Amino acid sequence: MPKYIIERNIPGAGQLTASDLQQISQKSCCVLNEMGPQIQWLESFVTADKVYCVYIAPNEEAVREHAAKGEFPADSIAEIKTIIDPTTGE
Numbered sequence: 001m002p003k004y005i006i007e008r009n010i011p012g013a014g015q016l017t018a019s020d021l022q023q024i025s026q027k028s029c030c031v032l033n034e035m036g037p038q039i040q041w042l043e044s045f046v047t048a049d050k051v052y053c054v055y056i057a058p059n060e061e062a063v064r065e066h067a068a069k070g071e072f073p074a075d076s077i078a079e080i081k082t083i084i085d086p087t088t089g090e
Contacts, residue, residue: 003042004063006053007076014048021046024072031070039066054080 067074
């Protein structure tokens with residue numbers, strides 16, 4: 001199953017409270033439950049003004065559908081082709 005990274009432009013994302021992030025996470029999980037097991041949220045990285053999310057999904061359209069249903073921005077969606085880390089150079 002393909003893996004995607006989604007860039008979400010959310011001004012002030014880094015200043016969201018724990019409660020804000022919990023509510024956003026709950027909303028995302030509710031939408032995912034409605035969509036079924038073919039799409040999974042793995043993790044997200046919050047920066048000052050953006051959130052980068054990693055999802056497993058059958059296609060980009062499923063990622064866009066999740067964003068639309070949850071009313072989340074999905075400014076950029078890219079399929080992850082491979083993952084490297086420091087051990088790749090060994």
